[in-house]
Amino acid sequence: MPAPKYLTIKQYLFNEIASGRWTEHHKVPSENQLATQFSVSRMTARRALQELTEEGALVRTKGLGSFVASFKNQSSLLKVKNIVDEIELRGMKHSCELVTLEKRSSNPEVSVALSLPLESPVFFAALIHYQDRQPIQLEARYVNARLVPNFIEQDFTKITPHEYLAKTLPLTEAEHVVEAVLADRQVLHYLKLNPPQACLQLTRRSWSSLGVVSFTQLTHPGQHYRMGSQARFGD
Structure with missing residues (x-):
């Protein structure tokens, strides 16, 4: 069964972005242009644009x-910290359990987030961090395998992924989005x-110069964690 037309349009738009042919702030085709190009209704074209x-x-x-x-992001009010330092600063002990560490092919969401072509090699790590044995x-972290090829070989019960990345490939910038969510079964x-x-x-997305x-x-x-930040503005 062929894929729905809006998914075909969405994949086309995504491929243009992920390949680098369309750079930041590039104006993409309008609903009318996409409807004509793919012989669909404006509503179908609108759905593809809206989902992206x-x-x-x-x-x-x-x-x-x-x-x-x-x-x-142009700026961030949140400082990137290593969770080990946060926990030890509170006078408690950090420990970590590795759930998953594997190589994957990037899906559309991860490809856009990492600015990679679809199905590029990425590493995925899932870990549980404990504070005095309390989770x-x-x-859940995806890493650009090309930039950090030895990531998958590390023992992340001894060094956190953030700490390893900061030492291996100095991070220059970060983007944060914070939201309240209802916990799923996992x-x-x-x-x-x-x-x-x-x-x-x-x-969070993290950048190096590469x-x-x-x-x-x-x-x-939610009941065990609070996040805050401080910003200084000009006079």
């Missing part, structure tokens, strides 16, 4: 059109929570 906008690949501006989203963070299991449970989830290095989701139990 919701996924963060595009930005839509009323009256102007759709544009490739910026791959970098406090579930880390998060409930790994963080030993009872449903329903609200969690704080931080999604490009996007990692795409990470850090999920924390």
Whole structure:
């Protein structure tokens, strides 16, 4: 059975972005142009554009059109910290359990996040971080395999992925999105929570001078974690 037309359009748009042919802020074809190009209705073209906008690949501006989203934040109010340092600063002991460490092919979401062509080789690591034996963070991290080829060979019960990446390929920039989420079955299991449970989830992309290095989701139990930041503004 052929794929729905909107998915065909969505894949076309994604491929143009992931390949680098369309760079940041590039104006993409309009609904009318896409409808004509793919012989579909405007509604079908609109769905493809809307889904890529919701996924963060595009930005839509009323009256102007759709544009490739910026791959970098101009600034961040959150300082990137190693969770070991955070826990030890509170006078507690950190430990870690490795759940998964494997090589994968990038799906559309990961490809856009890491600015890679679809099905590029990436490494995936899932870890549970403990504070005095209490699970406090579930880390799910995708890493650009080309930039950090030895990532998969590390023992992440002895060094955190963040610490290893910072030492191996100095990070120059980070983008953060913080949101409250309802824990799914997997998060409930790994963080030993009872449903329903609200969690704080931080999604982060990290850059080096060579490009996007990692795409990470850090999920924390809502009742055990608080996040804050401080900013200084000019007079």
